[in-house]
Amino acid sequence: MIKFKLEGEFIPLIALLKATSLVQSGGEAQSIVEEGLVKVNGTTEDRKRLKVRVGDKVEFMGKIIEVI
Template sequence: MQSLHLRDEFIKLGQALKAAGLVESGVEAKEVIQDGLVKVNGQTDTRRGKKLYPGDIVSYNGEEIKIEN
């Protein structure tokens, strides 16, 4: 599991996937999220703009990201 450290209060789901290097672009992030391939805290989430806060865990394609301060 890799950690993603926040610069602000939150990060949006699409931005987090891109920042962690799990997708190449915002367009790819949008597609995998809308296709239901991404989970936030164990629940499928199809909102690219979903706000992630410290403690949230994102899962995609066998990889996990933990959001931290």
């Protein structure tokens, strides 16, 4: 599990994927979200601009990011 310390109120989903190095670029992050390959709190998510907040769990390719 990857623990990501949030600095501020939220982080956009695609920015979180980039910040944790699960993707190489914003374009790649947008594509994987649009393809439905990302789950947020157990639900498949297709909104690229979703605001991820403290307590959320994001899953992609078997890796889980816990936002703290």
